[in-house]
Amino acid sequence: MDHKRRALVRALGAGSTLALAGCGGGSGGDGGAPTGNPETPNQPTDPDTPPPSPEPETPVPPNVRFLHGVASGDPLSTQVILWTRITPEEDVEVTVTATVATDPAMTAVVAQYQAVASADGDYCVKVDATGLLPGRWYYYRFEVGQRYSPVGRTRTFPASWKAIDRARFAVVSCSNFPNGYFSVYKAVAELGDLDFVLHLGDYIYEYGAGEYGDFPERVPDPPHEIVTREDYRRRHAQYKTDEDLQALHQQFPMIAIWDDHESANDSWHGGAENHDPLTEGVWEQRKSAARDVYFEWMPIRPREPGNTDIIYRRFHFGDLLDLTLLDTRLDSRDEPLPAVAGSLDPNRNDPDRRLISKAQMDFLLAGLDNARGHWRFIGQQVMFAQLNILEIPGLTPDMKGQLLAVNMDQWDGYTADRDTILKHLEDNRIDNVVVLTGDIHTSWANELYRNPAVLVGDLFARPLAAEFVAPSVTSPGFPDGLAELASVALPVVNPHIRYTELKTHGFILVDVTRGRAQAEFHYVNSIDSYDLRGQLNDRLTKVVAVESGSSRIKEDLPLSRPRTLRTALFHPPVEHNQEEVKS
Known part of the structure; x- marks a missing residue:
């Protein structure tokens, strides 16, 4: 989204069980079961019975390394994905054992699983650990021969019928390796008491060296723009060697969705701004x-083994919250219109213009209608709220008061889909909806209306939902000076925007109870200093919230209290350690 962020800056400046087979494998829980210890057969007693054939020698496991850490994700009530990647000394298939225990010392073992890693899957290992208990914390590690991976901590979600009074999770996005240290990841990893981490995309960036960030000693690998399968593998591998990202993955399960830079900037189903078919080949192959x-x-x-096309999905955290993740990039998005000028294009309001497919829209609306949780969260990539630099009364209803919207890559460029969702909320009186957004490298808290125009809008009506937009991990926001000016100017024509911070890197801590959903914007002191990694700038902390039954944003509330006993003490974080060799 770097080009559209620059367009926004210019516009505002001018206006004021077993799953495996390489990481690509996986399942929803069908397949093998945890391994056990079979009974030893009785030896024959009849002297005339010939002796049994000798057991074949057990092959010696190959030497491997665990250089990319461990991770877990997509927790359900009785299962969770466990991940690692091995680096073998030779190109052979390797059997890997995953062990799950209830203690960080890995002595109270509850299950073991096996998977096979090979070059076909880039030696990634992915196990869907099934048969676990709901709402429990677990510890896990992988082993091959005499080599152990680091120990990770993960959890299952409470069953959807279970009464739950609180949840805490962090929201992160936009981590560009050559733009600085992952200080934000370190800060999140040190919290200790989160239930999970939600990553809203731009986990990696595709650019070559010097094209988007030139921080010393963080040159992207490979050094050119990534286009091929091998390129993407090398870039993911580099990110997974970062110590702060490894620490984050070790502590919490992650629920992740891609944005554009996991493929190419401003991607859509038929191409991308940063893809040239003449020099970079067929887009479908790259995608x-x-x-x-x-x-x-x-x-x-994956929805089923081998299916990497569909990434939208849903999670239930007891009866407290539902979390629906959308794919606003590669599912069915039409080509974005030009920034700013595209807001005058009548095609912007074409009812057939799509940001998400009809199947995905039906999936979203059905989840809103039939929510099991008290709160309905939607995790997605691009800003949902209207963002205008000029409002004019008396426009056609389709324009919703927007004469000049800034960013056509956002929902502003796909007004029919946005209005379908807002109208559905309004017509069906669905409340307690919170949209969580990444992509734009800056922090926002927005009230969502069908028409928020100053003079002709419905700002005096009840907001239909709220939106919290997460700052970036390292990707750049607005320049100094313009960031402060824009924060003052934006609410003048966008009074539904209740809070902005447009230049500092950080994350959102979301604390949810039955009475309110609170977003705490935390910011780090630096992404440039190794020694300052993880240190927070408490002066910039901002707390906003919506109460149950209302989407009107309240500001400057007290910080939530950490769950020191329930999570951090009874289920302690693991140390950020390295791989081990059995003694």
Whole structure:
């Protein structure tokens, strides 16, 4: 989204069980079962019975390394995805054992699983650990021969019928390796008491060296723009060697969705702004490679084995919250219109213009209608709220008061799909909806209306939902000076925008109870200093919330209290350690 962020800056400046087979494999829980210890057969007693054949020698496991850490993700009530990647000394198939225990010392073992890693899946290992208990914390590690991986901590979600009074999770997005240290990841990893981490995309970036960030000693690998399957694998591998990202994955399960840079900037179903077919080949091949490698290297559960096309899905955290993830990039998005000028294009309001497919829209609306949770969260990539630089009264209803919208890559460029969702909320009186967004490298808290125009809108009516937009991990926001000016100017024509911070890197801590959903915007002191990694700038912390039954945003509330006993003490975080050799 770097080009559209620059367009926004210019516009505002001008206006003021077993799953495996390389990480690409996986399942929803069907397949093998945890391994056990079979009974030893009785030896024959009849002297005339010939002796049994000698057992074949057990092959010596190959030497491997666990250089890319461990990760877990997509927790359900009785299962969770466990992930690692091995680096073998020779190109052979390797059997890997995953062990799950209830203690960090790995002595109280509850299950073991096996998977086979090979070059076909880039030696990634993905196990869908089934048969676990709901709402429990677990510890896990992998082993091959005498080599152990680091120990990771993960959890299952409470069953959807279970009464739950609280949930805590962090929201992150936009982590560009050559733009600085992953200080934000370190800060999140040190919280200790989260239930999970939600990553809203741009986990990796596709650019070559010097094209988007030039931080010393963080040159992207490979050094050119990534296009092929091998390119994408090398880039994911580099990110997974970062110590702060490894620490984050060790502590919490991650629920992740891709944005555009996992494939190419401003991607859509038929192409991308940063893809040239004349020099970079067929887009469908590049898109397919990017999708496949994402599923290899991320702790994500495919809808069925081998299907990397569909990534939208839903999770239930007891009866407290539902989380629906959308794919606003590669599913069915039409080509974005030009920034700013595209807002005058009548095609922007074409009812047939799509940001998501009809199947995905039906999936979303059905989930809103039949929610099991008290709160309905939607995790997605691009900003949902209207973002205008000019409002004019008396426009046609389709324009919703928007004469000049800034960013056609956002829902502003696909007004029919946005209005379908908002109208559905309004017509069916669905409340407690919170949209969580990444992509734009900046922080926002927005109230969502069908028409928020200053003079002709419905700002005096009840907002239909709220939106919290997460800052970036390292990707750049607005320049100094313009960031402060824009934060003052934006609400003048966008009064539904209640809070912005447009330049500092950080994350959102979301604390949910039955009475309110609270977003705490936390910011790090630096992404440039290794020694300052993980340190927070408490002066910039901002707390906003919506109460149950209302989507009107309240500001400057007290910080939530950590769950020191329930999570951090009884289920302690693991140390960020390295692989081990059995003694």
